[in-house]
Amino acid sequence: MKVMAQISMVMNLDKCIGCHTCSVTCKQAWTNRTGVEYVWFNNVETRPGVGYPRTYEDQEKWRGGWKRTKRGNLKLKDGGRLWKLAHIFSNPKLPEIHDYYEPWTYDYDMLLNAPAGDQIPVAKPRSLLTGEDTKISWSANWDDNLGGSLETMQDDPILQKMSESVEAEFSKAFMFYLPRICEHCLNPSCVASCPSGAMYKRAEDGIVLVDQDQCRGWRMCVSGCPYKKVYFNHRTGKAEKCTMCYPRIEVGLPTVCAETCVGRLRYIGLVLYDADLVAEAASVEDEHALLAAQRSILLDPNDPAVIEQARKDGIQEDWIDAAQRSPIWKLIQQYEVALPLHPEYRTMPMVWYIPPLSPVVDVVSGSGADGEDARTLFAAIEKLRIPIGYLAEMFSAGDPDPVDLALRRMAAMRSYMRGVNLDGEGDERIARAVGMPGEDLQEMYRLLAIAKYEERYVIPSAHAEQAHDLEEMGCSLDFEDGPGMGGAGPFGSSSGQSVPVAVENFQSLEARQTADRPSSPGRVNLLNWDGNGTPRGLFPPKGKDVPQGDMGPVQSTGKRNKGKDV
Amino acid sequence: MSPIEIVLWVAVPYVSIIAFVAGHIWRYRYDKFGWTTRSSQTYENALLRWGSPMFHLGILMVLAGHVVGLFIPREWLYAIGITEEMYHWGATVMGSFAAVLTLAGLAILIYRRRTVGPVFLATTVMDKVMYVFLALTLGFGTLATFVHQVFGSGFHYRETISPWLRSIFGFQPQPELMANVPILFDLHVLSALALFALWPFTRLVHVFSAPVGYLFRPYVVYRSRDDVQGTRAPKRGWDPISTPDPQRLRRP
Ligand code: HEM
Ligand code: SF4
Ligand code: SF4
Numbered sequence: 001m002k003v004m005a006q007i008s009m010v011m012n013l014d015k016c017i018g019c020h021t022c023s024v025t026c027k028q029a030w031t032n033r034t035g036v037e038y039v040w041f042n043n044v045e046t047r048p049g050v051g052y053p054r055t056y057e058d059q060e061k062w063r064g065g066w067k068r069t070k071r072g073n074l075k076l077k078d079g080g081r082l083w084k085l086a087h088i089f090s091n092p093k094l095p096e097i098h099d100y101y102e103p104w105t106y107d108y109d110m111l112l113n114a115p116a117g118d119q120i121p122v123a124k125p126r127s128l129l130t131g132e133d134t135k136i137s138w139s140a141n142w143d144d145n146l147g148g149s150l151e152t153m154q155d156d157p158i159l160q161k162m163s164e165s166v167e168a169e170f171s172k173a174f175m176f177y178l179p180r181i182c183e184h185c186l187n188p189s190c191v192a193s194c195p196s197g198a199m200y201k202r203a204e205d206g207i208v209l210v211d212q213d214q215c216r217g218w219r220m221c222v223s224g225c226p227y228k229k230v231y232f233n234h235r236t237g238k239a240e241k242c243t244m245c246y247p248r249i250e251v252g253l254p255t256v257c258a259e260t261c262v263g264r265l266r267y268i269g270l271v272l273y274d275a276d277l278v279a280e281a282a283s284v285e286d287e288h289a290l291l292a293a294q295r296s297i298l299l300d301p302n303d304p305a306v307i308e309q310a311r312k313d314g315i316q317e318d319w320i321d322a323a324q325r326s327p328i329w330k331l332i333q334q335y336e337v338a339l340p341l342h343p344e345y346r347t348m349p350m351v352w353y354i355p356p357l358s359p360v361v362d363v364v365s366g367s368g369a370d371g372e373d374a375r376t377l378f379a380a381i382e383k384l385r386i387p388i389g390y391l392a393e394m395f396s397a398g399d400p401d402p403v404d405l406a407l408r409r410m411a412a413m414r415s416y417m418r419g420v421n422l423d424g425e426g427d428e429r430i431a432r433a434v435g436m437p438g439e440d441l442q443e444m445y446r447l448l449a450i451a452k453y454e455e456r457y458v459i460p461s462a463h464a465e466q467a468h469d470l471e472e473m474g475c476s477l478d479f480e481d482g483p484g485m486g487g488a489g490p491f492g493s494s495s496g497q498s499v500p501v502a503v504e505n506f507q508s509l510e511a512r513q514t515a516d517r518p519s520s521p522g523r524v525n526l527l528n529w530d531g532n533g534t535p536r537g538l539f540p541p542k543g544k545d546v547p548q549g550d551m552g553p554v555q556s557t558g559k560r561n562k563g564k565d566v
Numbered sequence: 567m568s569p570i571e572i573v574l575w576v577a578v579p580y581v582s583i584i585a586f587v588a589g590h591i592w593r594y595r596y597d598k599f600g601w602t603t604r605s606s607q608t609y610e611n612a613l614l615r616w617g618s619p620m621f622h623l624g625i626l627m628v629l630a631g632h633v634v635g636l637f638i639p640r641e642w643l644y645a646i647g648i649t650e651e652m653y654h655w656g657a658t659v660m661g662s663f664a665a666v667l668t669l670a671g672l673a674i675l676i677y678r679r680r681t682v683g684p685v686f687l688a689t690t691v692m693d694k695v696m697y698v699f700l701a702l703t704l705g706f707g708t709l710a711t712f713v714h715q716v717f718g719s720g721f722h723y724r725e726t727i728s729p730w731l732r733s734i735f736g737f738q739p740q741p742e743l744m745a746n747v748p749i750l751f752d753l754h755v756l757s758a759l760a761l762f763a764l765w766p767f768t769r770l771v772h773v774f775s776a777p778v779g780y781l782f783r784p785y786v787v788y789r790s791r792d793d794v795q796g797t798r799a800p801k802r803g804w805d806p807i808s809t810p811d812p813q814r815l816r817r818p
Contacts, residue, residue, distance in 0.1 A: 081781050088777075089618040090607060097608045097684075129609065130683035192785035195777030200789040216775045217602035234688065237604030250791075462791060 002275040003299060003310040005319055006186065006206035007249055007268065007459070008350035009258065010331045010338045011179055012448060014357050014410065015265040018177035020044050020141065022257035022266075026181075029256045030243070035235025037103030037128055040140050041242035042257045044179045048156045048390065049143045052180075053099040056228040057342070058157040063093050064226030065189050065345030066282065074283045074346060076189060076224060084193065084220055093223035097234070101138040103128040129234075146175055158393045162386070174363075174387045176356040178394075181257060182229040182242035183341065183349030184208050186273060186297075187282045190241070193224025199239070204462065205270075206350065207244045215239055226345040250462035251506045258457065267447075269326030269458040270319065271350070272299040272310060282346045288399040290343040297348075298333060301326070322460040327447055328352070335436070335444045337406045339395035354448075355391045355403050357410040360384055374415035374430045381407050409434045409441075413448070416441045567741060574756065575741035579734050582759040589766025590774065603772040609684040613674055621671025627664035628707075631657065636728045653724075658715045665708040672704060696768040702757040710750035721748060727755065 026042035043052050051057060059065060063078040078084065078093055106123035114121035127134035143152055153159065184201075188208050191199040198214035199221055201207070210221070210230070217237040221230040230241045245255035249268075253259070258266035274297045281293035299306045301323035310320055323329065331338040331354065338352040357377075364380045365371035381388065381404060388400050388407070396402040412434040416426040420442070431438040447455065594601065607614055634643075635657060643653060676697055679685055714721040730743035744752070765771070 076785075085777065085780065089622040090611065090615045092615070094607050094611070096611055130687065132683065188786060191787055194787075195780040196775060197777075197779065197783055197787050200787040203788045203790045205791070213598040213601075215602065216772060216777070217605045218777060219605050219607065232605070232608050234606070234608050234684075236599070237602040238599075 001299075001306075001309050003272050003306060003313045003315060004206065004275045005204065005270050005272055005310075005315055005323065006184070006350055007244060008184065008206075008271055008328050008352070009181070009255075010267040010328050010352045010354065012263075012265040012267075012354040013176055013178065014354060015263040016044070016177040016179060016356075017263055018044055018046065018145065019262050021260050021262050022179055023140070025256050025260040026242075029245070031240070033235075034128075035233040036231065036240060038097065038100045038140075039231040039233070039240060041229075041231075042179060042181045043140050044177050045141070046144050046146055047176055047178050047394075048153055048159055048174075049146070050152050050155045050157075052140050053095045053228050054138070054152075055155055055157050056095075056226075058160075059226055059345065062095070062223065062226070062228070064224055064228070065347055066187070066192075068283050068285065068346070072283060072285070074187075074279060076192060077226075078193070078223060084195065088195065088218055088220070091219055091223055094219055094232075095222065095228065097129065098138075101136075101140065101142070102134060104134055104136060158390060161393055161398075162389055174359045174384075174390070176359055178341075178353075179257070180227065180229070180341070181255075181351060182208060182225075182244070183227055183347065183351045184242075184244055186275075186278050186294075186348035186350060187346065188225075189345070189347050190221040190225040190230050193220040194218070194239075195220055199230075202246075205246075205249065207246050207249070208241070209243060209246065210239050210241055212236075212238055212240075226342065226347065227349070247506065249459055252459045252461040254457040254459060264456065267327040267331065267451075267456050269328040270301075270323040270460065271326060271328050271332070272301050272306060272315070272320075272323050273297050274299055278348060282348050287344045287397040290346065291340065291396050291399070291402055294340060294343060294348055295333060298329070300333075301329060316460075316463055319460045322458050325458045327451070327456060327458060330444075330447060335409060335440065336402075337409050337444070339402055339406060341394060342397070343395075344397035353395060354410070355395055355406050357407050357414070359387055360407065360411070361414075372415050372418045374412055374427075374433070377411035377415065378408060378433070381411065405434070409436060409444070412436070413441050413445050417445050571741050571744070574752075575730065575744045576734075576739045578756070578759055579739075582763040583734075585763040586765055589763075590771065593766045593771060601771055601775065602769070604688075604769050606685045606688060609688070610678065610682045613678040613682070617671050617674030617678060619671070620667050621675055624664050624666075624668030624671055627660070628668055628704075631661050631664065635724065636731050639728075639732075640724045654715070654720060658711065661711055662716060665704070665711060669704055669708060672701060676701070692764075692768045696761075696764060696770060699757055699761040699764060703754060703761050706750055706754035706757055710748065710754050713750060714748060721751065723747075723751065727751060 022042045023040055023044055027040060030041055031037075031039045040052065045051050056062060056064075059077060065077050066074045067077040069075050076084070079087075104125045104127050107126050108123050110121050111123050125134050125136050126132070142148065146153070184207055186206070188199075188201060191201055191208060194215075195218045196214055196216045198211045198216070200209060200211065202209065215238040217232075217239075219232050219239065221239050221241075222228070222232050224230075230239050232238075233240050245253075245257075248255060248259075254266070254268050258268055277297045281297045282290075284290060284293045299310075301307070301310075301320060307320055310323075311317075328338075332352055337354045339355060340349045340352050342349070360377065360380050361371040363384060364376055369376050371377070385400075388403055389398075391403045391407075392398050392400045412430045416430045416438065419426040419430070426438050426441065428438050431441050436444075640650070640653070644650075679689055679693070679697070710721075726743050726747055730740055733740040733743070747755075
């Protein structure tokens with residue numbers, strides 16, 4: 001047994017309202033640059049729909065992920081190493097820009113500089129690739145809310161797997177949103193496809209990253225990832241992907257998408273897993289058994305044997321503690337309501353989803369029945385085979401049972417809690433029907449409905465003390481009072497050499513920003529002032545009785561509000 | 567030995583070699599971030615799908631041919647039973663095939679660079695310079711082969727150019743060997759030397775990161791946060807990354 005820790009996420013699809021806040025904040029944080037205009041580390045798809053890039057789930061076409069060979073080994077679905085190298089000069093499975101969309105801007109200048117005329121000037125769309133006028137015909141969420149889906153929906157790879165006759169009625173009855181980030185897989189096929197070894201999985205927290213200095217632009221990772229979550233920066237010629245906001249995670253903050261999620265439906269935490277068993281679990285023959293196999297390699301953080309081995313494998317106490325408090329562990333393993341996206345790709349994805357019950361509830365309430373009654377809901381889940389089939393294709397390789405169980409538990413929670421709220425106690429029969437004690441249902445309800453920030457995000461900080469011999473400490477902190485030393489650079493707070501993203505710097509920066517005295521002592525000129533304290537000579541004296549110390553009167557600017565809700 | 571011959575066949579080659587070696591070291595230290603193929607496949611694949619493999623397979627064959635022709639003394643080949651006729655015939659037939667493949671590929675690539683809008687906008691000045699010298703080198707080389715080897719009486723470069731080149735690498739330059747070489751071969755050699763001098767400053771550096779290591783490493787790579795900390799002070803990339811010039815965007 002080799003215990004490793006993995007940062008992972010669970011999203012409760014029941015609560016996603018498809019507002020795209022996560023996509024937008026992520027884009028602002030990471031991909032608002034040239035070359036990555038079309039890149040959405042976080043995107044939200046309306047399902048049924050073709051997804052982004054279009055039909056990425058059709059692995060017969062894109063050949064991402066792994067396949068099991070006859071001898072029971074895993075091989076990249078696209079072909080072995082030699083095959084990859086032989087096709088390096090032009091990668092036959094690389095999506096073109098038109099499989100995403102052609103990025104554009106608008107000719108805003110026209111609005112300001114158009115000569116006076118009868119018509120109101122318009123800003124025409126312009127392609128960011130060619131500079132020519134362009135017709136916008138697709139984007140990252142073109143079929144949002146099933147808009148225009150009648151034309152494209154039949155291309156949804158999952159619908160194509162299912163029978164055709166249900167489609168029309170289906171779109172009326174059933175729709176949900178699927179926010180997607182990189183899965184930070186336990187068995188990442190992107191990493192395995194990278195010829196130059198520039199992609200790696202971090203040993204400490206399992207985050208999958210691209211080393212920008214080592215990437216040589218062979219673009220094999222893009223086609224290797226079945227979720228198409230590695231993108232090619234067409235300006236720099238290098239691959240980029242969701243970073244799980246590692247600079248935030250390292251200091252214990254949730255990712256930007258999670259932090260800003262309007263529905264507060266994202267959970268982040270650690271899981272411990274047995275790294276020795278990953279390959280075995282990813283190569284079980286029966287696709288339906290993949291989910292159970294993946295669950296089986298996640299280790300119980302409360303098991304003394306696991307704890308002991310974790311310590312031996314160098315996992316720190318606070319990380320073990322975080323793993324024990326992890327909401328992820330509970331949702332995946334204890335309540336079994338969270339399911340992985342497309343386990344059949346055999347990459348062992350680590351962003352899991354609670355399938356949406358709301359479409360079922362909508363149908364039930366829409367028909368005038370009681371949408372909170374357990375028996376009605378169970379019956380509806382039973383009857384609505386189409387949504388179940390669809391969800392099963394997404395979250396359990398086509399096996400309806402896990403989806404069925406997850407939805408029943410969600411339904412049970414709903415009506416059990418109605419009992420608690422209206423009658424003062426829940427109906428234990430409901431709990432028993434889904435194989436969970438009533439207290440567990442209540443606990444699950446707490447976690448899903450009212451959990452606070454600290455319970456939704458249990459993220460231990462990275463261990464900076466292990467990193468004392470970092471090479472860049474020399475260069476980022478090497479000047480007296482430099483940004484790294486807790487002081488401003490020569491020309492105010494953001495001057496000086498650019499500061500590398502690292503916990504150490506984050507903490508000193510935060511200390512400085514929340515300090516109640518200026519970072520550069522002595523007389524401060526306005527250009528250098530970083531807004532903290534009131535340096536001498538900057539403001540007119542307030543009154544005669546104010547003592548005139550060296551620093552002048554120091555007014556606290558207060559601790560920075562850490563932005564934690566509730 | 568006129569001074570001009572000394573310059574051409576002693577000075578220029580050494581300058582080119584120094585620029586090539588020192589340039590690569592400098593670029594690697596200064597601009598790891600810019601060390602990439604700068605693939606343009608996301609923009610366009612219909613032409614690239616043919617052009618790039620044709621060009622690359624061709625050029626790799628050409629390279630292999632040059633290694634055999636220039637660096638392996640013919641006596642060694644005689645020793646393993648490859649006679650002058652066999653060599654001449656093989657080199658000419660395979661060489662011509664590789665040349666045609668390479669040139670056809672190159673033509674597709676250049677046509678694509680010029681006509682496909684996004685690819686053209688992403689073309690840097692160094693790309694253009696590189697293509698000029700690459701095309702000249704390949705063009706003169708092919709021309710020389712066709713004029714002298716295929717249709718002519720056959721020029722014995724293994725008695726002249728090859729020993730001259732080896733003499734350069736042996737630090738005992740013998741420029742006199744190049745005295746009677748036909749002009750087309752001269753031009754081929756000189757344009758190649760210019761290309762080598764430019765090499766480290768173009769996208770051609772990607773050749774030196776050909777990923778052979780991929781065949782021997784485990785599939786999944788793990789790295790510790792501590793040993794990457796990819797946070798060295800960022801250096802300026804070779805090709806500056808900037809927003810497209812609005813003036814260029816406005817081009818009709
Ligand atoms: C040794 C193995 C080599 C590999 C693996 C390799 C790989 C590649 C790749 C992946 C591209 C990007 C194609 C794209 O997607 O746009 C490329 C482009 C290019 N390569 Fe190579 N290459 C190799 C050797 C060479 C050599 C020896 C030369 C010439 C002397 C060369 C000249 C070029 C040129 C000119 C381009 C640009 C094509 C264009 O987009 O116009 N390569 N190479
Ligand atoms: S989802 Fe992420 S970790 Fe998994 S293969 Fe794709 S890019 Fe790699
Ligand atoms: S911010 Fe939250 S609710 Fe809004 S689309 Fe993203 S995941 Fe859904």
